[in-house]
Every structure is written in C-alpha cells, then in structure tokens.
Amino acid sequence: MKMNPLGRTGLTVSEYCLGTMTFGTQTSEEGAHAQMDLALDHGINFIDAAEMYPVNPISAETQGRTEEYLGTWFAKTGRRKDWVLATKHSGVGMKHVRDGAPITAQSVPEAIEGSLKRLQTDHIDLYQLHWPNRGSYMFRQNWDYDPSAQNKEKTLANMLEVLEALQKEVDRGTIGAIGLSNESAWGTSQWLRLSEDRGLPRVASVQNEYSLLCRLYDTDMAEMSLNEDVGLLAFSPLATGLLTGKYQNGQTPEGSRKAINGDLGGRVSVRVFDAVQAYLDIAAKHGIDPVHMAMAFTVQRPFMCSSIFGATTLEQLEHILKGADLRLSDEILKEINAANRAHPMPY
Template sequence: MRNPLGRTGITVPPLCLGTMTFGTQTSERDAHAQIDMSIDHGVDFLDTAEMYPVNPIGAKTQGDSERVIGTWIAKTGRRNDVLIATKHSGNGMGHIRNGADITADSIPQAIDGSLDRLQTDVIDLYQLHWPNRGSYMFRQNWTYDPEGDAATIRQDMADILGALQAEVARGRIRAFGLSNESAWGTAQWLRLAEDGVGPRVASIQNEYSLLCRLYDTDLAELSMYEDVGLFCFSPLAAGLLTGKYQSGAVPEGSRMELVANLGGRKTDRAFTAVAAYLDIAERHGIDPVHLALAFAMGRPFMASAIFGTTHVDQLPRALAAMEVTLSREVLDEIDTAHRAHPMPY
C-alpha cells in the first residue's frame, strides 16, 4: 500500500529509510546494503538532509549522508528506483552558510550542493528543515514564545516560495515540504500557494511517536483537510520504544552512548511510559518495534514514517512492521497508556 504525497501525484510507501547516520555510525558499504534491502521490501523512499550525518553533527562530515546516497546511485544506476527527500538547513547552523536564514538566494545554492552530493539532477521532495522564525519542536514547546510581525513572516515565506517555484520550473525539485513546522505556519504557506505565489506544501516532517504526540490536534486536522500528510521522524523515540534503554542500560554503539540525553528525551517519565507500551506489546505478543511503527503508520494523517537503523542486520526487524496491523483492543490500550503518560518529555 502507498500513500499520496500531498496533491503532487507522487505516492510513497508507509515507511521511509532515514539516513542521518550514513557517514558516521553507518559505513558506506552498510548504507548501500540498507538501501538495496529497503527497495527489495518496497521501501523506495530515502530521507536525508544537507546537514547530515548526526552523532556528531560537524563541519568535517556535513553532507556525507547525501554523498553516500550519491555513491550508491553512481554505483548502481538505480536513481529511478528511489524517491529522495532532502532538506535545506535553517538558521543557527554555523558551519552551513554561517548560520544564515533560509532565503531566496540560499535556495539555489543549497540545491546545487545537494544535487552534486547526491549525484542526481532532481530532488523528489525538498524540505525546509526548520522555520526562520523558530520552532517549538525538539522540546522547545515547554518554553515556546512566538514573536515577530506576521506580515513580515508572510513576506519572507513568499520570497522563499518564489525561489522554490523557480526550482520547480527548472526541473530540479518535484515537491516542496516543511519540517518542524506549526499549524499556523503551515496554513500561511498554504494560503500563499493558493494565491499563486509558489508550490503547494506536500508534507510536514515533524516528530511523532507513542511518546511524542504534539501532532494529534491542530496539525492532524490540518493534515486531513488540506492533504498535507505527516512525514514523521523518530517514531521509535530515538530508540526508547525498543526497550533497549530500560533499567539504565546503554548498549555499546547506541545513540544514547553518543548523545546522553537523547536530545531531551531521556526523562524518568519517559522510561515509565515506555514500560507501559512494552507491557502492551508483551501481553499481545507484538515486537515493541512493530508496535511503535505500526501505530505511526496507522494514523490517518500519516504519509510515511521515517525509521533508521545503524547496521543492516537491524533492518529486517523494522521492515517487518509493514506486515503488522494493530487490533482495536491494542489501540484502545495504547489510548489508555497515552492518557496515563502524556508527553513524557
């Protein structure tokens, strides 16, 4: 089964292979094997970004995830067998364009770099990694305080859309997506597109999992009525929902070994919540990975759920989630657990 990518006519599989460890934790050889295996299982969608890889993020490795995908394309000649999504970094990333905002001028420059590294002439989904005005994602929701002039923000969006439209006209991008966006922000992008300013938003890449369900209200409504599907990241909550970090465990080579607080996700309440979901999985004989991924894939607003595996031998477990459908009983128990453990980080 495939899902529509907005109103673009492009369809995507329910899972997407995330590549943010390609070039650091994941070697080129392993990454190429992951791409091959994913395609063989119907997951022909890759997500990357110009700032990747992570763990760590740095100037020396910046762009290497795209480069690894590019060498796979060059080696196999299978560009037409995959859909590629990448992202333009936002402000604050000092080693990329000196941390400047996304602008009409930076867009063609950033696309030049991504196309060169990917060894392709077109990007299927081009996303803005985070808004110029800031975002409440990545635990910033606890202290979020919107500021700025709405008219100025909309003009900035209009300028960016104009540049994106030029890239669509050149044939260098097929679709436009957002990331780490809000309902208000997405509505403004849609409004401008309806006024003929530029391409219509096809998707929003925001965090979503059993532990992080900020999307379930206003953004869910927007997604459903405006055909802007969620392209979610961290459906396994940075590995927490696998259960591998319970009871203080920190497996060698794991993300927590490199990022101790998992980007603000490591809290006492998170482990308690994970225990509740692990209990549901155990009682119903479901792999915890499958519980988490099947839940994400089953949401009515979901376009595709991004997962990542550091090593190819972990990949079959994740791919098998596409064969899992959660029963009404399991979904009801998830709802009960969510009410008891809402937003634990």
C-alpha cells in the same frame, strides 16, 4: 508495502521511509548502500536525507556526507529512478551550513545546487525546509517556545520570497514537490495560503516528530493535514530507540545513540522510562515485538503519509522490516491511548 499519496503531487510513496541521518557517522558507506538495497527489496521507494546530515555527532567535517553516500549508490547502481528522493534545506542557526544563515531566496538555489552535486543527481523529488526561521515548537522547545516577538509581516514576506525561489527551481527542473519540517499549524497554513493565492508550489508534506511518546501532532496539525491533503512524514517513530526497550533499567548499549548523546536530545526524563514500560507491557501482553508495534501505530494514523525510521545496522533494518505488514487491533489501540493518557508528553 502499502503506498500512500504524497500530498497532491501525483507521486505515491511507501508508508515506511528509509531515514539516513546516521549514514556517515554510525553507519559506513558500505552499510548505507546495503540498507538501500534491502529497503528497495522490501518495497520501500522513499528515502529521506538532509544537507546537514549525518548526526551522532553533527560536525563540520561530516556535514553533507549522508547525501554523498546516497550519491555514490545512485552512481554505482544507476537506480536513481527507483527512489522518491527527499532532502532538506537547513534552517537558521546551523553553524556548519552557510554559517547558520536563515532560509532566504538567495540560499535556496545555493543549497539545492550543493545537494544535487553531493547526491549525483539532477532532480530532488521532495525538497523540504528543515525548520522555520522564526523558530519551532519541536525538539522539546514546546515547553518554553514563545512566538510573541514574531513579526507577521516579515514572516510572510520571507515565506513569499522563498516560495518564489522554489518556483524557479521547479521551473528549472531541479526539484519537484516541496515540504516543510518542524512546522506549526499556523505556519503550514500560511505557506498553503500564499502558494494558492500566488500560484506557487504547494506544500505536499510536513516532517515532524511523532511516536507513541511524542503525540503533539494529534491536535491542530492533524486537522490541518486531513483538510489540506498535507500528510505527516513522522520522524523518530521509535523515539530515538527508547521504544525498543534497549535503554530500560539504566542500560546504555555500546555504540548506541544514547552512548553518543546521553540525553537523546532532551528525551531522557524522569518520566520517560515509565512511559516506555507501559508500551512494552502492551506489546508483551499481545505477543508483539515493541519495535513493530511502535511502527504500526504511526502508519495507522489517519493523517500519516510515511513513517521515517533509521537503522544504524543492516540487522536493525532487517528486524524493523519484519513487522512491515502488522496492523494493530482496536483493542491494542485502546490500550495505547489509555497509556498515553496515563503518561502524557514524557519529554
């Protein structure tokens, strides 16, 4: 398993990261622990959670259960130090977490204490802000997100107070590095500028959606990443399962994410299945499994730190890991780029 630097932290993480957002709904505690064992056995040392997880569905009854499952594995095995552990502070509007309150200096220590208790650990290696208080272009909001009503002064004041709160947690030893999620180039740049001007914790990574079907990161964010040593942690590299091909021709497998969330969070569109077919055809032409091709594409991008994938079952995880050493040829990458031009932004 190839290892990559996590920003300027001095930590190195595997280019595949085990996502855990189904741990506690679609994936049982036993299944979650088996996935953690298998991932470690295959050289993965990076695991990502969030205080709001699990999803599919999101509910008040299950909120925090994912971190609890990780915590019981750490307690059972005593192998907490084998992982670079990442989790996230929920943003404004998540009603099941602090009644949807925004991220503030007051919420930071409260959220961290909650995560530490559930995770049964005293330290989080990478602590991320799940989405900005001011909103985000992510989650299909890029079509109509309007930043014109933002108050720059208030935004920067909030960023500064949050950074100062995070510095206290670094000093206390509860967190190591910090990261962002669902952020923009402007937003990331402001976090970086404030941290550098004030000697506060520096952003190490940005966790945004990225896949063959969602390549918003290829422009301004890519330039920021490469110049600032802030790597991408790509989520949904398989586009919530669309790129496996299992939803083609009207199929909805029992127990799948689409069976639970019919439009896959807004990803099902009139154009998406034609786009998926274009990538399935490329994989078939070259005798490559489409899952392996989709994952390999993400990790070969020059701005990538790690690609966060999720598996509902151990069998799915085993299948994904079989392609961990795949590298795509220039010919395949050219065909992928041609398909992207023919089927841009399908959702």
